Amino acid sequence: MAWRTPPSLLGYRVTLYLLAPVLLAFNAWQAARAADPRLFWQRLGLFLPRRNDAPLWLHAASVGELMAARPLIAALRLRHPRLPLLVTTFTPTAARLARARLPAGVEHLYLPLDWPGAVRRFLCALQPRAALIMETELWPNLFARLEREDVPLLIVNARLSARTFETRGWIRRLHAVSLKRVDAVLARSDSDAAAYIRLGAPPERVRTVGNIKYAAPPGEEDIPPTDLGRPYILAASTHEDEERQLAAIWRDLQRDDYLLVIAPRHPGRREAILQQLRPLAQEIAVRSRAETPNDRTGIYLADTLGELEGFMAGAALVFMGGSLVPRGGHNILEPARLGRPILFGPHMDNFREESELLLAEEAALRVADTGELRAALQRALDGDPTIARLGHNVRRVMERQGEVLERYLERVLSYCELE
Numbered sequence: 178m179a180w181r182t183p184p185s186l187l188g189y190r191v192t193l194y195l196l197a198p199v200l201l202a203f204n205a206w207q208a209a210r211a212a213d214p215r216l217f218w219q220r221l222g223l224f225l226p227r228r229n230d231a232p233l234w235l236h237a238a239s240v241g242e243l244m245a246a247r248p249l250i251a252a253l254r255l256r257h258p259r260l261p262l263l264v265t266t267f268t269p270t271a272a273r274l275a276r277a278r279l280p281a282g283v284e285h286l287y288l289p290l291d292w293p294g295a296v297r298r299f300l301c302a303l304q305p306r307a308a309l310i311m312e313t314e315l316w317p318n319l320f321a322r323l324e325r326e327d328v329p330l331l332i333v334n335a336r337l338s339a340r341t342f343e344t345r346g347w348i349r350r351l352h353a354v355s356l357k358r359v360d361a362v363l364a365r366s367d368s369d370a371a372a373y374i375r376l377g378a379p380p381e382r383v384r385t386v387g388n389i390k391y392a393a394p395p396g397e398e399d400i401p402p403t404d405l406g407r408p409y410i411l412a413a414s415t416h417e418d419e420e421r422q423l424a425a426i427w428r429d430l431q432r433d434d435y436l437l438v439i440a441p442r443h444p445g446r447r448e449a450i451l452q453q454l455r456p457l458a459q460e461i462a463v464r465s466r467a468e469t470p471n472d473r474t475g476i477y478l479a480d481t482l483g484e485l486e487g488f489m490a491g492a493a494l495v496f497m498g499g500s501l502v503p504r505g506g507h508n509i510l511e512p513a514r515l516g517r518p519i520l521f522g523p524h525m526d527n528f529r530e531e532s533e534l535l536l537a538e539e540a541a542l543r544v545a546d547t548g549e550l551r552a553a554l555q556r557a558l559d560g561d562p563t564i565a566r567l568g569h570n571v572r573r574v575m576e577r578q579g580e581v582l583e584r585y586l587e588r589v590l591s592y593c594e595l596e
Contacts, residue, residue: 353377402491
């Protein structure tokens with residue numbers, strides 16, 4: 178069959194060619210900053226391990242996608258322990274988490290840049306039996322090469338950001354071309370499925386399966402709660418300026434019987450955060466410095482990777498960051514799976530479906546601003562039963578989601594040609 182390159186894909190490749198010096202420089206800078214030379218070479222499709230066991234390949238770009246994929250990875254290992262699995266990520270932070278948290282025997286690599294040569298070398302070395310892309314990643318050259326090599330391609334837990342859906346012109350046409358190469362779009366919700374169809378995915382290949390983020394990884398023991406010596410409120414995945422606002426609220430509440438634990442989305446911001454917090458807190462302890470809170474400590478900065486779930490499990494209440502400032506929010510389903518009362522701000526655009534579900538079930542509370550957040554925290558600290566009921570209700574909601582993982586497992590395995 179003749180292979181014709183669509184004009185939109187050709188334009189995309191020309192753009193990448195023109196940007197090559199910038200992308201190479203950024204790649205080198207990021208590898209140096211992460212102190213991980215694998216990042217530089219693997220993104221170019223070089224120095225990759227050669228495999229002949231036809232692994233099932235799952236790509237999770239960043240930490241959020243990787244955490245969402247964990248239930249599926251665990252279920253695949255439990256159901257088919259001999260099925261070889263390969264996981265790729267794009268960000269260095271996700272790579273570190275993958276190496277720390279993936280089950281034994283699951284290899285991690287960096288996804289190559291979407292250059293034809295890098296993609297070709299990657300697929301030639303790895304020879305995957307099927308490719309699973311988590312959530313929203315659309316890589317035109319990669320998708321074209323997968324189709325050319327007859328590798329089944331599935332988008333799992335599919336969702337579309339407003340930014341992707343609202344693209345226009347040749348970029349939108351490029352998305353449509355890419356989606357026609359996908360064998361199955363397994364969407365989180367009916368609205369996500371409809372958005373993929375409007376963007377160009379063939380309707381017969383799109384199915385609403387549910388949100389895999391609701392599922393707890395099978396075979397996992399309960400996450401042990403982090404004990405800090407006294408009860409604490411957790412502000413999870415916070416962004417710039419949220420830490421300052423939270424510290425100001427905490428100063429006004431004057432509760433020595435509780436700690437405020439702040440877990441920033443980007444732990445590398447530690448010094449900038451501390452500079453903002455010092456005028457607002459009597460004493461601050463820092464996790465990465467092995468400091469333990471004492472009776473005078475008001476704020477505990479949890480600036481480490483891989484420990485957030487333990488803090489969530491031990492928290493009296495979780496406030497989800499990225500929502501008090503316009504960053505779109507973060508994954509509220511992690512604390513939901515642990516049955517924690519959850520608060521979030523007005524900016525949950527990236528997790529609208531999840532937040533609306535929990536709000537409808539009275540399983541979370543949305544606050545409009547710092548004034549409402551302060552009032553909600555005061556109620557929680559005073560033992561208001563309506564706050565406690567949030568935790569009870571969220572556990573009930575999560576229990577109803579048990580079948581979602583099984584549906585994903587069935588769909589994925591149908592493309593794996595298992596013996």
